[in-house]
Amino acid sequence: MLNDVMTIGIAGGTGSGKTTLLKKIVERFGEDVSVVFYDNYYKAHNELPYEERAKLNYDHPDAFDTELVIDHIKKLQNGGSVQCPVYDYKMHNRGSETVEIKPSKVIIVEGILVFHDPALRDLLDIKIFVDTDADERILRRIVRDVQQRGRNLESVVNQYLTTVKPMHEQFVEPSKRFADIIVLDGGYNLVALDMIMQRIRNHVDTSEANLIK
DSSP, X not given: OBTTBEEEEEEESTTSSHHHHHHHHHHHHGGGEEEEEGGGGBOOOTTSOHHHHXXXXXXXXXXXXXXXXXXXXXXXXXTOOXXXXXXXXXXTEEEEEEEEEOOOSEEEXXXXXXXXXXXXHTTOSEEEEEEOOHHHHHHHHHHHXXXXXXXXXXXXXXXXXXXXXXXXXXXXXXXXXXXXXXXXXXXXXHHHHHHHHHHHHHHHHHHHHHHHO
C-alpha cells in the first residue's frame, strides 16, 4: 500500500449490487473513504449530436478515459485532491462541472470494468468482484435507468441486448479471475460484508496508530 493508503476496486456486472456494497462501506467509515466512480470517466463526445451519442457502446473499455482514472488514483494515493468529471446520463455526455475528491485512508474505485486494464489493476490492493444472477441484474438495471436516468423501457432493453450483455460476456465476466474476493449479491451478503468491513477497519486503525507515533 502506498503511503498507508488502501486502494480497493469493486467490479461486477451492471445491477450486480456494487453500489449497495459501496454505500454500506461509506456509511461505516465516512470521511476515511474516498470514492472514485469509474462511470464518471466516460469520454466526452461534444463533437457528436445527442442521437449519435445515444448509439455509442458505453460498455466497451474504449468508452472510458482510463488514463485519467489512473492519473487521479495516483494523485489521491500521494495525498492530493482531484477534480473528477461528472457524467450526465440523460445527455449521454460528460458535463461541464467537476466534483472534488479528497484523499483519505481508503480509496474505493467502483465500476463494471475496473479490473480490465492491467495498469489500473496494479494500483489496487484489494479487488472485489460482485457476482449476481443475470436475470436479477437486468431487472435492477431497468428500474434504475427508467427511474433515475430518464430512459424508457424499450431503450433499456435494446441497450442491454445489443451492448450490455455481449460486453459483459466479453470483458466483465472474464475479469472476475483477477478478483481477490468474489461476493455473491453485493451488500446483501452479510458474511462477506463483515469480512470486508473488518479488513478496512484494521487498516484505518493501523493508519491512525501510525499517525499518533
